[in-house]
Amino acid sequence: MADALVLHTYWRSSAAYRVRIALHLKGLAFESVPVHLVQDGGQQRTPAFAARNPQRLVPTLQHGDAVLTQSLAIIEYLDEVWPQPPLLPSTPLDRQRARALAQLVACDIHPLGNLRVLQFLEHTWSLDAAQRGQWIERWIGDGLAAFEALLTRAPHRGDFCVGDAPTIADCALVPQLYNARRFGISLEAFPRIRAVEAACLALPAFDAARPEAQPDAA
Numbered sequence: 001m002a003d004a005l006v007l008h009t010y011w012r013s014s015a016a017y018r019v020r021i022a023l024h025l026k027g028l029a030f031e032s033v034p035v036h037l038v039q040d041g042g043q044q045r046t047p048a049f050a051a052r053n054p055q056r057l058v059p060t061l062q063h064g065d066a067v068l069t070q071s072l073a074i075i076e077y078l079d080e081v082w083p084q085p086p087l088l089p090s091t092p093l094d095r096q097r098a099r100a101l102a103q104l105v106a107c108d109i110h111p112l113g114n115l116r117v118l119q120f121l122e123h124t125w126s127l128d129a130a131q132r133g134q135w136i137e138r139w140i141g142d143g144l145a146a147f148e149a150l151l152t153r154a155p156h157r158g159d160f161c162v163g164d165a166p167t168i169a170d171c172a173l174v175p176q177l178y179n180a181r182r183f184g185i186s187l188e189a190f191p192r193i194r195a196v197e198a199a200c201l202a203l204p205a206f207d208a209a210r211p212e213a214q215p216d217a218a
């Protein structure tokens with residue numbers, strides 16, 4: 001029997017949402033183990049979870065005995081073990097573009113609005129809700145504006161971030177847009193991004209990965 005896939009996840013976690021999309025795109029069966037990021041002071045902070053992932057972050061994916069961390073590295077692992085359908089394009093240049101877009105989200109936008117960062121701004125630096133909102137809007141807005149510009153100047157446009165099929169870049173973009181809306185950020189200025197999002201959300205894999213479709217959705 002093939003080794004089981006067990007995803008430690010939280011319905012609203014955009015990083016876990018990236019991996020859920022990839023798993024569903026590849027048609028892989030997996031068990032979801034919810035980790036409530038707020039309840040009990042954050043279940044990701046328990047010693048049991050820290051033993052699994054010393055960063056105390058979701059997603060964490062178990063594949064048999066292997067415990068995998070970091071959403072983009074997990075997606076690349078899935079792509080190597082189950083190559084179909086590919087989540088990285090076939091040419092070096094397009095692969096570079098897909099990874100660059102995914103990293104724009106995962107390295108340059110997402111960490112600044114992460115729960116532990118927002119909790120630090122609130123509890124340690126006493127920023128009020130309006131100041132925290134300004135912080136979030138600034139970094140998501142800047143990042144998505146750059147993402148839109150990169151999509152717009154791309155040499156060969158397709159329905160997705162890079163070409164005619166979803167890649168790791170789409171796995172990263174769609175959850176970030178969910179996050180942006182959650183914080184009340186307008187996406188009006190980003191028509192290419194919204195068109196790509198519509199193409200993604202029309203696919204059953206993206207639908208199944210939605211936060212509201214998860215068993216732990218509140």
Ligand SMILES: N[C@@H](CCC(=O)N[C@@H](CS)C(=O)NCC(=O)O)C(=O)O
Binds near residue numbers: 012013037059069070
């Ligand atoms: N770079 C990591 C980021 C993971 C991450 O930040 N996860 C968030 C949820 S989206 C988390 O677990 N936050 C818990 C906390 O901030 O305490 C990845 O891509 O997997």
